[in-house]
Amino acid sequence: MPDRPATASLDNPRYYLQNFRSVLRWVAGHHADLLTPQEAVRLAQFEALPEGSQALLVRMVMRKGDQFRASKLSYTEIGPTTVALQPLVSQGWVDPQPTLSLAQLFALLTRAELVRSLQAPLAQAGLKRNATKQAMLQSLAEASPQPAPLAHWCPGIADTVVALRSGPLFQRLQLMFFGNLHQDWSEFVLAELGHQRYEKLSLLPQSRAFQHRSEVDSYLQMQACRDRLDAGEAPAAVWPDISRSQAPSPWLESRRARLLFSLGRMAERAGDSTLARQAYRLSTHREARLRRLRLEEQQGEAEQVFCLVSDALKAPANAAEQLGLVRIRQRLGRRLGKTLERLPRPAAIPEIELVLPRQDSVEMAVVAHLSRADAPVRYVENRLLNGLFALLCWPALYAPLPGAFFHPFHAAPADLDRDDFIARRQTLFDDCLATLGRDDYRECIYQRWEQKQGIACPFIHWPTLTRELLDLALGCIPAQDLQACFERLLADLRAHRSGLPDLIQFWPASSRYRLVEVKGPGDRLQDHQRRWLEFCLSRGIDVALCHVRWQASPTAECET
Structure with missing residues (x-):
């Protein structure tokens, strides 16, 4: 070796x-x-x-x-x-x-x-x-x-x-x-300069990116197709050169699925719905089935599509697909005159209405308005809970499983976006989350924060995750809330890493906190953001949706 x-x-x-x-x-x-x-x-x-x-x-x-x-x-x-x-x-x-x-x-x-x-x-x-x-x-x-x-x-x-x-x-x-073509020789220079630090990894012989030459050939062929699409070549011209059979390994198949999905999106935008449906049908991308059924809804026979959507709802890929399928089914049901079960009303999210002096950042305007000496507010968006999750679960994220790491410059496991990422490490993640049941879980997170400071990790933005923020978070967020949020992350890591509320307010004296999603003029709540807010409400976590309007003049008073 x-x-x-x-x-x-x-x-x-x-x-x-x-x-x-x-x-x-x-x-x-x-x-x-x-x-x-x-x-x-x-x-x-x-x-x-x-x-x-x-x-x-x-x-x-x-x-x-x-x-x-x-x-x-x-x-x-x-x-x-x-x-x-x-x-x-x-x-x-x-x-x-x-x-x-x-x-x-x-x-x-x-x-x-x-x-x-x-x-x-x-x-x-x-x-x-x-x-x-x-x-x-x-x-x-x-x-x-x-x-x-x-x-x-x-x-x-x-x-x-x-x-x-x-x-x-x-x-x-x-x-x-x-194991990819977006990393290049500059990685060595960045590491030497200290601009980028990487976790020290165990590089095992069985962990290399490719096991057979045919896999390298498959990757290069797919990359050539991707480059042609990016260069503006028509999807119909690239379509014949994309393999109709599954790639020789799971992670290469995930690349093929993304390529097919991208081609389908481009074909759809170009008005070629027939090619788009073909590409979506072959793709195992998490969004492909929903996009295909939306096209079928627009152009297919309503009764047939209704049945397809109903079958898909028996095993939705994730919460986002489930919501999209439900909406299609409701629309088709109304068109066909079917009597469908009423959808449950979503939980009422507490709201805050503010009229504030105009600023460049609506989030920072709310931070300035809500912050108190005894109740500081921080703009964290997805960075706080994701960061705490990574610090607690670092041993699981960077476990040297076959196919996860194959060179010294990995910011994340190579299989992070694969559907089996959690399943392959389920026991390791269970062990990490079990730490929250012990009295020393805070010390564990503090120690890892010190040991891993500055190391590249897709879940951590180090400038945001300061010691001050860590003190506030670990002092105010109880272990059961962390566990609930981390379990939701693990249920669908790709989808649930985003959509978390923009702000967090702490009351250190009473060890409590509140999450606040901010919406400025003309902005609306996205589905993945709503799902996080509704999840928090279901777990008794204090959340609020803050709507902001700008003052018409500097003399207008703020409303709360």
Whole structure:
């Protein structure tokens, strides 16, 4: 097993190369069975390159795009670019004379260079010399010019362009190491600078992101489809390239589900409801069934859709879907003349009406109005209860289960958004929540707050979770309320992490508190916010909904 990847000191001018080598060693030792013999040979050839050539190649890999002007590849720690480039060219790592499309040419050259180099075609197109770069590109593109080397486009330019040939290999290595493509080599630098700290994790052999090469291929193919959609390609054009069968692993299937759901949303917005329904039907995304049934409601046969919705209500995926299904069923029932059971009236949420001087933040305006020396108010939104939950349940969140962590730069478990995240750790979460039944649960949370300070965690915003706020919260929120809220979080972690009330007011002298949701002019309560307020009321937690109107003039008096 290779050594644990470590960040290079930024005192080393070629720190990025050392970090890159660390990844290569890790992948070669940890994922050797996922590499083809040709890829393994290529990595060995990289190690045999002169160090300056290695450094230049890594600089190119870390930059955006695949084509680079040689004049822009000047690095003091590398030395002469031509010397470093020579082995890269001779061994096929870079193309010394790539063909460039018109769009690639415009991306590489400045406007002034383009005006000088393309005088004739620009004049033929009738463009003025002060035309924008985008206008020039659009005009010249109408002639559909063929890709050509830089020397053909710009015979007089004193520069060359080289293109990276090994981009797909290094993208594959990045993916195998990080398990995703949104993290990159900068993670090493951020960690070294101290801008980002990560939990020290146990990296087990069975915990790697991919177990089979086909899984890497599947991820890359889905990412290519995602990139095409993001680039504006029509959903119908991307649709044939998305697999109709489930992905080879649960977490890859969750990615496929999100891709199908995104394509369905784009198709729906484009007015292609048939494609949208097909995509939603194949997707296991938590919102896909509800969106498909809404489309069926709009275009399907009412009686048939009513039956489909009634069947779905027997096993709703979550509270949000259940509410949406109930609403569809009620609408269809009225249309079909059916007698349906009356929906229970929602609990009456206590309300506060305020007229306040206008401020940039309506929440902070309410904080200033409600705060008292003996009853401070803090703007916490989702950050307080989520933070307390993470501190109490840290051992469960960061348990080294297979497939959870596979490199040192995880802010969250890789399976956090999977449906089986809680089930895989149920016993661990039960043990953490059992701490609330002991007298020392506060000490446990305080100790973890000190030990984990600043470590990246998706549930904690450290600037908000100060010692002062922690003292107020643990002094005023009883253990049974924390347990009730944490159990609700665990019932649907993705959905219930948001929607918590904006403010919390403390009365330290009497060890009590109140949660306050704030709505400014024109704002209304969202479903997930209402569900949190109704849950709190059902558990005897003091909550209020605060409606704010702005004063018409500075002399208007506040109403409470």
